[in-house]
Each structure stands twice: as C-alpha cells, then as structure tokens.
Amino acid sequence: MCNNISFLGPKGTFTHEAAYILEGNLIPYCTIPAVMESVSNGECQFGVVPIENSIEGPVGLTLDSLAHKFDLKIFKEMVIPINQNLIVNPKTVMNDITDVYSHSQAIAQCQEFIRDNEIQPHYAVSTASAAKSILGDKTKAAIGNSKAAEIYGLEILKPNIQDLDNNETRFVVLSKNDHEPTGRDKTSIIFSIYEDKPGMLYKILGVFEKESINLTKIESRPSKKGLGKYLFFVDFYGHRKDKTVQNILNELDGLTYFLKVLGSYPEF
Amino acid sequence: MCNNISFLGPKGTFTHEAAYILEGNLIPYCTIPAVMESVSNGECQFGVVPIENSIEGPVGLTLDSLAHKFDLKIFKEMVIPINQNLIVNPKTVMNDITDVYSHSQAIAQCQEFIRDNEIQPHYAVSTASAAKSILGDKTKAAIGNSKAAEIYGLEILKPNIQDLDNNETRFVVLSKNDHEPTGRDKTSIIFSIYEDKPGMLYKILGVFEKESINLTKIESRPSKKGLGKYLFFVDFYGHRKDKTVQNILNELDGLTYFLKVLGSYPEF
Numbered sequence: 001m002c003n004n005i006s007f008l009g010p011k012g013t014f015t016h017e018a019a020y021i022l023e024g025n026l027i028p029y030c031t032i033p034a035v036m037e038s039v040s041n042g043e044c045q046f047g048v049v050p051i052e053n054s055i056e057g058p059v060g061l062t063l064d065s066l067a068h069k070f071d072l073k074i075f076k077e078m079v080i081p082i083n084q085n086l087i088v089n090p091k092t093v094m095n096d097i098t099d100v101y102s103h104s105q106a107i108a109q110c111q112e113f114i115r116d117n118e119i120q121p122h123y124a125v126s127t128a129s130a131a132k133s134i135l136g137d138k139t140k141a142a143i144g145n146s147k148a149a150e151i152y153g154l155e156i157l158k159p160n161i162q163d164l165d166n167n168e169t170r171f172v173v174l175s176k177n178d179h180e181p182t183g184r185d186k187t188s189i190i191f192s193i194y195e196d197k198p199g200m201l202y203k204i205l206g207v208f209e210k211e212s213i214n215l216t217k218i219e220s221r222p223s224k225k226g227l228g229k230y231l232f233f234v235d236f237y238g239h240r241k242d243k244t245v246q247n248i249l250n251e252l253d254g255l256t257y258f259l260k261v262l263g264s265y266p267e268f
Numbered sequence: 269m270c271n272n273i274s275f276l277g278p279k280g281t282f283t284h285e286a287a288y289i290l291e292g293n294l295i296p297y298c299t300i301p302a303v304m305e306s307v308s309n310g311e312c313q314f315g316v317v318p319i320e321n322s323i324e325g326p327v328g329l330t331l332d333s334l335a336h337k338f339d340l341k342i343f344k345e346m347v348i349p350i351n352q353n354l355i356v357n358p359k360t361v362m363n364d365i366t367d368v369y370s371h372s373q374a375i376a377q378c379q380e381f382i383r384d385n386e387i388q389p390h391y392a393v394s395t396a397s398a399a400k401s402i403l404g405d406k407t408k409a410a411i412g413n414s415k416a417a418e419i420y421g422l423e424i425l426k427p428n429i430q431d432l433d434n435n436e437t438r439f440v441v442l443s444k445n446d447h448e449p450t451g452r453d454k455t456s457i458i459f460s461i462y463e464d465k466p467g468m469l470y471k472i473l474g475v476f477e478k479e480s481i482n483l484t485k486i487e488s489r490p491s492k493k494g495l496g497k498y499l500f501f502v503d504f505y506g507h508r509k510d511k512t513v514q515n516i517l518n519e520l521d522g523l524t525y526f527l528k529v530l531g532s533y534p535e536f
Contacts, residue, residue: 054495057328061376079495104372104391123372123391166494198482202473214466216496220487226434227322227347228484 004044006035012128012148018078018171019048030125032061036070039174046075047174053082054168056105058219058233062172066262067190067221067231073263074188076173083167084110086158087131087142087149094157101130102143110143113161170268178240178263185239186216188262191252192223192231200255201232207251211244213237231258239264272312274303280396280416286346286439287316300329304338307442314343315442321350322436324373326487326501330440334530335458335489335499341531342456344441351435352378354426355399355410355417362425369398370411378411381429438536446508446531453507454484456530459520460491460499468523469500475519479512481505499526507532 007019009028019026024046029035032049039047052058066072084106088097100107100119107114107121114121119141124130127144131152134140141157142148149156179185193200208215217235238245240261252259275287277296287294292314297303300317307315320326334340352374356365368375368387375382375389382389387409392398395412399420402408409425410416417424447453461468476483485503506513508529520527 052490052495054490054497055492057490060325164492166492168495170495199473199477201483201486202470202477205467205470205473209467209470215469218469218488218498222320222322222325224323224432224434227320227436227438229322230486 002042002045004038005046005048006038006044007048008032008035008050010126010128012131012144012151013126014080014082014145014169015048015050015171016128017145017147018050018080018169021078022046022048022173032059033065033069036065036072036174039072039176040070045175047072048171049174050169051172052170052219053105054166055109055164058221060221063190063219063221063231063233067260072174073176073178074172074265075175075177075179075263076265077186077268078171078173079168079268080171081168082109082162083145083160084143084162085146085149085156086113086161087134087144087154088157089134089136089138090153090155092138092141092155092157096138097141098139100141100143101133103127103130106143109162109164109167112163113158179265181239181241181264182266184267185237185264186235186267187238187240187245187264188233188235189249189252190231190233190258190260190262191256192229192258193255194257195229204252204255207248207255208236211248213244213248237267270310270313272306273314273316274306274312275316276300276303276318278394278396280399280412280419281394282348282350282413282437283316283318283439285413285415286318286348286437289346290314290316290441300327301333301337304333304340304442307340307444308338313443315340316439317442318437319440320438320487321373322434323377323430323432326489328489331458331487331489331499331501335528340442341444341446342440342533343443343445343447343531344533345454345536346439346441347436347536348439349436350377350430351413351428352411352430353414353417353424354381354429355402355412355422356425357402357404357406358421358423360406360409360423360425364406365409366407368409368411369401371395371398374411377430377432377435380431381426447533449507449509449532450534452535453505453532454503454535455506455508455513455532456501456503457517457520458499458501458526458528458530459524460497460526461523462525463497472520472523475516475523476504479516481512481516505535
C-alpha cells in the first residue's frame with residue numbers, strides 16, 4: 001500500500017512537526033485543499049492538516065473543505081503545543097530588528113511581544129516561508145517553530161514569545177477510511193439545522209443527553225448561505241460502530257437538514 | 269455631547285461604508301481595540317466595528333475584545349452586502365496583472381477568481397491599504413470596495429469577483445450604553461459553562477425554549493484556556509428590560525460560569 005503522507009507545508013511548519021509522529025514518506029503540499037486532494041486521488045494514504053487552535057479557534061478552510069468539498073474521514077487526531085520563537089540571522093541582536101514576518105495566526109498569537117518591542121509585523125504565507133524570507137537581513141526577524149530555524153540555518157533569539165500559555169493546536173490525519181474501534185474513541189460530525197424551526201439545536205443536544213454521551217466540542221461556522229445560518233461541528237465520545245452512537249446518528253438524521261459523519265478515531 | 273464616531277480604518281474600508289449610515293464626525297482608527305478604546309475613554313461617543321461575515325464567520329478580535337478587554341455595549345447593528353471588486357490603475361487590462369493585494373478575508377472571499385486568473389495573492393493590513401500600495405504599478409491589482417478605488421483615483425476592472433453570493437457583513441455600533449426598547453429588539457450575551465458538568469449547554473438552551481424566545485445566533489469561540497473550552501456568543505429576540513428576558517438572564521446567571529450582557533438594540 002502507498003506509504004505517502006501529505007502535510008500542509010512547506011517543510012518546517014507546525015504541521016510538519018505533527019506529521020513526524022507518523023511513519024511514512026512525508027510530502028509537503030502548499031494548501032489545505034491540496035493535501036485533501038492528494039488523499040482523495042490516492043497519491044497519498046494519509047494527509048495531515050490543522051483543525052483548531054486553542055487561542056485562535058477553528059481553521060476555517062479545513063472545516064469548510066471537509067464539509068463541502070471532500071469526502072474524507074478522520075483517521076487520527078494529534079494535539080501539539082505551539083511555542084512561537086523569534087527567529088533571526090546569526091549574530092543579530094534585538095536592537096537590529098525593525099520588521100517581523102510570519103503567518104497571520106502566528107502574528108496574532110504574539111501581538112503583545114510585537115507591540116512591546118515596536119517591530120513592524122508583516123504577513124507571510126507560512127511560518128516557514130517567513131523564515132526563508134529573512135535570510136541575510138539582520139533588520140528582519142521571523143516568528144515560527146524551532147524546525148523552521150533549523151532548516152534555514154537561522155537562530156532563535158527569544159523562545160516562547162506567544163502572548164498566552166495553553167497554546168496548542170489539534171491536527172487531524174485524514175484518510176479514505178476512519179479508524180477501527182479501540183475502546184477509547186471519539187466521533188466527529190457536521191450538521192446544519194432547519195432555519196424555520198426554532199429550538200432544533202436544543203432538541204439535537206437532547207439526543208446526546210438522553211444517551212448520556214458527552215460532547216467534547218461544539219463549534220459553529222457560517223454555512224455561507226447568509227448571516228445566522230450555521231454548520232455545527234460536534235465531537236463526542238464513542239465510535240460510530242457502537243450501538244449507542246448508532247442510535248444517536250439515526251435520531252440526528254431525522255432532526256437535521258444536513259448530516260455528515262467525519263469518522264471515528266482514537267482519542268489523543 | 270461629543271459627536272465623534274470612530275471606525276475601523278483607514279478610509280475606504282467596508283467599515284467606513286457602514287459608518288456613513290450614522291451622523292457625526294467620522295474618525296478612522298487603525299485597529300479594532302483602538303476603536304473600542306476611543307469609546308471607553310470618551311474621545312468618541314460611538315465606535316463602528318465588524319462583528320461577523322456570512323462567509324468567513326465571526327471577527328475574532330471583535331468578539332474577544334468585547335469578552336475580555338472592554339466593557340462596552342452594543343447600541344445598534346447594521347448589515348451591509350460585501351461586493352469585492354478588482355481595483356487597478358487606469359488603463360490596466362487583465363493581462364497586465366501578475367499580483368493582487370488585499371486583506372486576508374477579502375483574498376479568502378475571492379479564491380476562485382484569483383486561481384482562475386493565475387494571479388499571486390498577497391496579504392495587506394486592509395483593503396484600503398492594499399489599494400494605496402498598487403498606485404502606479406500596472407502589474408499589481410487590489411481587491412476592495414468601490415470607495416477604496418474612488419479615494420485613490422483607481423478604477424474597477426471587474427466588479428463582484430467574490431466566490432459566493434450571500435456575502436454580507438454585520439457591523440455593530442458600540443457605546444457606553446445600549447439602546448432603549450423599541451418593541452423590535454435583539455439582545456447579545458456572552459457566556460462560558462462549567463467544563464466538568466456535561467450537558468450544561470443543553471440546560472442553557474432549555475431556558476430559552478421554556479420562555480419561547482428564539483435565538484438568532486449561536487457561535488462558539490475558544491476561551492483561550494485550552495482546547496475544548498469555549499465562550500458562547502448568543503443573540504436572541506427581546507430587550508433586556510423585558511420581563512421574559514430578565515427571567516432568562518436570572519436563570520442563566522445560575523447555570524453559567526461567566527455571563528456578560530453586551531446589550532439590547534433594535535433589529536436591523
């Protein structure tokens with residue numbers, strides 16, 4: 001079987017760090033949909049993408065692509081701590097730096113540090129491309145993980161410059177099939193509700209309550225059909241092959257306008 | 269009374285367009301927290317900021333700042349359609365363009381157009397600063413509203429290049445006090461729930477159900493305390509001075525870990 005694993009690149013991103021947990025031939029793809037496409041068309045057996053960050057929230061493009069564009073399953077989840085570092089060219093000191101480059105989420109996570117040091121922030125496509133872009137210029141710094149510094153021969157001038165602790169990102173490994181039951185599983189679903197029937201979300205949560213199944217996540221995203229119309233992303237304990245979870249999914253099918261099961265996988 | 273109105277600038281943004289609905293002395297501020305601060309410290313009577321977009325979802329910085337940093341009330345809401353245009357220097361044709369600049373949300377809203385035309389996207393701080401940055405260079409285009417083009421003497425080469433229709437943004441007018449009852453009002457609240465008590469969201473929605481009050485919005489945001497811990501932003505019909513709404517708020521006070529009423533205001 002094909003042993004290729006795609007991940008949101010370039011090399012040196014936090015997703016690359018997460019993908020290292022898997023065994024296989026790691027291949028960077030430049031966008032989240034491109035990672036998903038590589039699994040859909042069979043080029044890769046698995047694809048690794050970020051799905052939510054504890055500070056910045058859901059990764060919209062991952063959720064939207066899973067909801068609307070690809071029919072992939074979650075095979076595994078991984079949670080890794082996000083430590084942002086100030087990356088510089090060798091022998092740079094703090095006073096040399098006037099400008100800093102990184103992905104918009106990394107810039108957002110280090111706002112206080114950037115303001116306190118009076119550095120001008122600039123957006124880059126990824127933390128790794130930011131690191132690449134500062135090569136040879138001491139007035140420029142990048143924000144990213146230690147792998148990005150390592151790959152480009154750069155140094156970490158200040159570690160852990162993020163504003164808040166508890167900064168962690170959840171990644172999912174996507175595949176054509178989800179995971180067999182392990183006895184300690186979670187299931188992810190997406191649904192939308194009938195807009196003209198008030199109280200439907202209450203009824204839906206009541207189904208989980210009745211079966212004593214706890215939600216581990218409930219997020220809303222705009223359905224792109226107008227303000228006030230949402231898709232709900234819900235994670236809960238149990239495997240879709242469990243009798244209780246099957247009962248829940250059957251009941252939900254009658255209560256929702258749209259329902260998609262993203263799969264069952266072992267809890268991280 | 270002070271007649272200053274702050275808005276998320278620079279001039280030429282969609283927020284500027286929304287703020288035109290109000291009468292007063294419009295003053296641009298460069299960040300969402302700066303708009304809020306100008307109202308908090310009395311420099312401005314009102315401040316206008318975006319709160320959610322029908323495609324891209326909630327504006328995280330607005331919700332987070334209202335939850336954690338400022339004690340402001342929503343006085344008014346406004347919804348305006350977002351039409352994105354391809355803005356160019358005079359006499360530019362499509363084939364001249366190699367690069368396009370805009371705010372990350374605008375880039376996200378026009379992904380298909382950008383891909384189909386094989387143009388390289390770049391992030392700018394705002395749609396207006398993007399327009400300014402392309403002045404005099406025919407290989408560069410910006411994406412933004414017609415006001416941005418007008419201000420900088422630029423032209424619209426292609427109107428309505430956004431991927432999806434139903435693209436509208438909801439703006440809120442913030443003040444130190446909310447609005448008196450008009451008979452057709454909405455109320456916005458933020459709450460978080462006890463993590464160790466499953467089923468609390470179900471109980472909370474049950475309070476609204478019992479009083480037959482319909483929610484117009486429910487959004488979750490990470491509480492920044494770790495994955496799976498959320499703040500909920502809920503809008504519903506009624507004014508906080510109504511007896512029914514007072515009953516609901518009293519009950520919610522006992523069921524939530526944190527509860528903040530953002531105010532009551534006329535429905536748009």
